[in-house]
Amino acid sequence: MSFEIVGGSFSLDRTGLFTQTDRYAFPTSDGSLPNEAESFGRAYEESSFSVDESGAFWIGEYRATDAQGMIAEELDFSMHEEPIQSHPNFFTPSTGIAATYGYDVTQKTFPKTKSDGTPNPLYGCTSYLAMTAIFKKNQTVGNLDSVANLFTNIGKISTPTYELITIPTITWRNWLKLTPKVTSRSGVFEVSESWMLSGAGGWNSKIYS
Amino acid sequence: MSLTDGSFLLGEKRSIDKTGLYKISRKVFFSSKDSAVSGTYGEVGNEYNGALFVGGGGTGDEAGNWICQWNYEKVAGSGDLDPTNDIGLVEELDFSSIQSPIQTNPNFATLVSTYGWDQATMAFPQVKPGGGESPVFGTTDFLSYSCVYRQIQTFPSIPSGILSNIGTIEESGPPFHKLTDPADGDERTWLYLAPKIATRGNAFQITQEWMLSGFGTGWIPEIYSAESLSKLPTSEN
Numbered sequence: 201m202s203f204e205i206v207g208g209s210f211s212l213d214r215t216g217l218f219t220q221t222d223r224y225a226f227p228t229s230d231g232s233l234p235n236e237a238e239s240f241g242r243a244y245e246e247s248s249f250s251v252d253e254s255g256a257f258w259i260g261e262y263r264a265t266d267a268q269g270m271i272a273e274e275l276d277f278s279m280h281e282e283p284i285q286s287h288p289n290f291f292t293p294s295t296g297i298a299a300t301y302g303y304d305v306t307q308k309t310f311p312k313t314k315s316d317g318t319p320n321p322l323y324g325c326t327s328y329l330a331m332t333a334i335f336k337k338n339q340t341v342g343n344l345d346s347v348a349n350l351f352t353n354i355g356k357i358s359t360p361t362y363e364l365i366t367i368p369t370i371t372w373r374n375w376l377k378l379t380p381k382v383t384s385r386s387g388v389f390e391v392s393e394s395w396m397l398s399g400a401g402g403w404n405s406k407i408y409s
Numbered sequence: 410m411s412l413t414d415g416s417f418l419l420g421e422k423r424s425i426d427k428t429g430l431y432k433i434s435r436k437v438f439f440s441s442k443d444s445a446v447s448g449t450y451g452e453v454g455n456e457y458n459g460a461l462f463v464g465g466g467g468t469g470d471e472a473g474n475w476i477c478q479w480n481y482e483k484v485a486g487s488g489d490l491d492p493t494n495d496i497g498l499v500e501e502l503d504f505s506s507i508q509s510p511i512q513t514n515p516n517f518a519t520l521v522s523t524y525g526w527d528q529a530t531m532a533f534p535q536v537k538p539g540g541g542e543s544p545v546f547g548t549t550d551f552l553s554y555s556c557v558y559r560q561i562q563t564f565p566s567i568p569s570g571i572l573s574n575i576g577t578i579e580e581s582g583p584p585f586h587k588l589t590d591p592a593d594g595d596e597r598t599w600l601y602l603a604p605k606i607a608t609r610g611n612a613f614q615i616t617q618e619w620m621l622s623g624f625g626t627g628w629i630p631e632i633y634s635a636e637s638l639s640k641l642p643t644s645e646n
Contacts, residue, residue, distance in 0.1 A: 218450075
């Protein structure tokens with residue numbers, strides 16, 4: 201079977217994923233489509249075929265991938281409500297939220313007025329706004345072993361293994377490693393690792409260590 | 410005229426966006442696919458004009474000529490930036506309407522004294538204290554609004570302290586440039602939200618946001634001050 205390359209294209213993205221599409225022509229008179237993996241000596245992720253206008257050639261397009269050691273990182277914000285009782289300053293003696301705003305432990309509510317008779321701004325309040333963030337590290341690798349600790353410490357308190365965005369230490373917040381996402385791309389792997397920033401006080405070490 | 414592998418073709422594309430991100434695209438010639446691929450691989454980690462290679466692509470024709478496009482990104486130089494003309498800094502005031510529990514209305518105490526309040530069912534009664542149908546019977550929420558002030562900029566490095574005060578009250582308010590503080594002169598305060606940071610070549614595109622409190626008291630310091638939130642060090646949790 202004879203065939204000849206008739207051009208193609210490739211792209212390399214910021215996570216190091218290299219994708220190339222090779223275009224080959226081979227005679228329809230040969231009667232069958234080539235087994236692309238054997239014909240070209242490597243595994244192709246996808247292939248498609250069409251007959252050219254003359255009817256004399258099959259045009260086959262074969263897509264292959266490779267990895268090129270580039271990393272993209274991002275830190276993204278999210279916001280949610282937490283029960284007010286979980287705030288680290290809730291039960292601080294005399295100056296905490298419960299003491300300052302007269303929290304009724306039995307009713308589990310704040311009264312309409314404070315002890316000095318002024319309106320209580322926390323009357324009706326049951327939650328507070330907690331901030332968090334997700335740190336993501338995306339890369340494409342040829343071998344999963346090259347990503348250090350990819351499958352360790354999942355669901356546990358763990359400092360992000362950043363390379364570009366320097367993550368400072370914050371004494372009252374820490375990070376939880378989330379499940380990684382690994383996608384096989386014909387011999388290479390797209391790997392996305394992520395960590396979630398805790399609320400005030402950090403992740404509970406009794407639960408997440 | 411024949412070109413040698415790695416020849417840069419005439420013309421390149423440059424752009425500076427509103428956040429101060431400087432992008433450069435160059436076109437390069439190669440005489441075969443293999444040399445085009447190895448040339449592109451060899452560009453990983455390289456800089457052009459101070460901008461880091463962030464990827465690219467190539468297209469080959471039937472004659473075996475390959476034209477590659479290589480892309481680079483960096484932060485624009487100070488001479489290219491002009492925040493007064495919106496180059497290098499994007500500012501937004503983003504207002505939105507939200508449904509809030511009626512108990513959080515700043516006039517809730519007046520509503521209660523006027524229309525009564527059943528503490529057991531946490532609802533307004535059907536009949537007013539003085540008699541007659543209550544117009545607020547069945548009301549559980551009211552329409553209030555929230556406002557987020559946003560700044561998007563590209564930096565050569567991540568400013569220090571950008572993560573240390575997440576979720577805390579910004580006493581002096583956000584650093585407004587062209588926009589002005591809608592809470593200037595009243596009791597409302599601003600809460601610093603977590604930033605969004607993305608790598609862009611050898612630069613960092615950073616979105617910072619602050620959220621305005623409702624009317625009444627501003628954000629409660631016992632909940633949202635740095636001192637209150639940092640009561641519990643992670644080492645003790």
